[in-house]
Amino acid sequence: MKRLIKYIILFVFVCVGNVTWAEEGERESSLFPDSSYVLRGPKADFLEKYRKDAAFDYTTNIEDSPSIWDWIKRWILERLFRIKVSEGSMQTMDIILKIVLGLFALGIVYLLVRNRDKFLFRRRETDFFPExxxxxxxxxxxxxxxxxxxxxxxxxxxxxxxxxxxxxxxxxxxxxxxxxxxxxxxxxxxxxxxxxxxxxxxxxxxxxxxxxxxxxxxxxxxxxxxxxxxxxxxxxxxxxx
Known part of the structure; x- marks a missing residue:
């Protein structure tokens, strides 16, 4: 009976060892592929090609669209005065428009002050008359x-x-x-x-x-x-x- 138990234990060790050796063999075969496998990489100018392509340049600052103020100045220069738009003409138009708007605002203030008794401080009751x-x-x-x-x-x-x-x-x-x-x-x-x-x-x-x-x-x-x-x-x- 003891001899039979020894044979059984020996048989188990032999089976387990074969399984372990098979796994190690498969692992070694995966680490060392056969000679038909070829490792491929990008060409030397691969990155340089995309660096020079503007479509892939994400570091360039994109110009903001013109503001309404700039659009008005450009429209006046091109449509009213038929003047070519340039940096100098835009600056000149900017000064002119600010002066015109300032005079317009002063005119509004003057009219409000001059006629304040007529429409600023007049009572709202329907039975009120100027007299x-x-x-x-x-x-x-x-x-x-x-x-x-x-x-x-x-x-x-x-x-x-x-x-x-x-x-x-x-x-x-x-x-x-x-x-x-x-x-x-x-x-x-x-x-x-x-x-x-x-x-x-x-x-x-x-x-x-x-x-x-x-x-x-x-x-x-x-x-x-x-x-x-x-x-x-x-x-x-x-x-x-």
Whole structure:
């Protein structure tokens, strides 16, 4: 029985050894191919050929497409002036366009400032009309200030009554061409603009009262208002003759 076990163990070792030797033989045969196998490689100028081909050059910076500003300058040069586009002409057109746009912007600002009372600060209510404005805008007639003054006096709003009275004087002086009303002018401008020295002096006194009451918050009661109103009435009589 022991002899039989020995034979069996020996048989197993022989089988395992044959399998191992077969695997090593196959591994060696794969490492050492037969003589029919040829190792191929790229030609010497293979890489150089593709380096010189622009289609494979990924390091070149691609030019950005022209901006809208450059397109406008180019269009003006080529279509309007029939001038050949060059670096110098583009720079010159750039300066010209910036100057034109700057002047255009200044013109818009000037119009807005000059006409701000007409469309910038006008009330949106549907029942508002230009003649309802307390400040003189160059449009109102004398009747509108008479109506506003009567309403202010009826409500005992004496500060508003003085504002209306001063605007009415500006309207009267403007219509009689004693002054030339402009939204950008100050009261001091009108004082210097009045040629008659006595009228100019009296208007200066009225302007001082107007500034004290409307901007200096000078208190005005009924008695003070009646005294102030006399200055406006007498000045109007002087000018209207």
């Amino acid at each position: 309802d404005s307390v400040e003189y805008t160059g449009e109102q007639e004398a009747d509108s200030f008479v109506r506003l003054l009567a309403k202010a006096e009826q409500e005992n709003d004496y500060v508003l009554a003085i504002r209306v009275s001063y605007s009415a004087l500006l309207q009267m002086l403007d219509k009689k061409e004693v002054i030339r009303w402009d939204v950008s002018k100050t009261n001091q401008h009108y004082i210097y603009e009045i040629k008659n020295e006595m009228w100019s002096r009296h208007f200066e006194e009225i302007s001082r009262i107007f500034d004290c009451v409307c901007y200096g918050e000078f208190p005005v009661d009924e008695t003070a208002y009646r005294n102030i109103k006399r200055y406006f009435t007498e000045f109007r009589k002087e000018v209207e003759g």
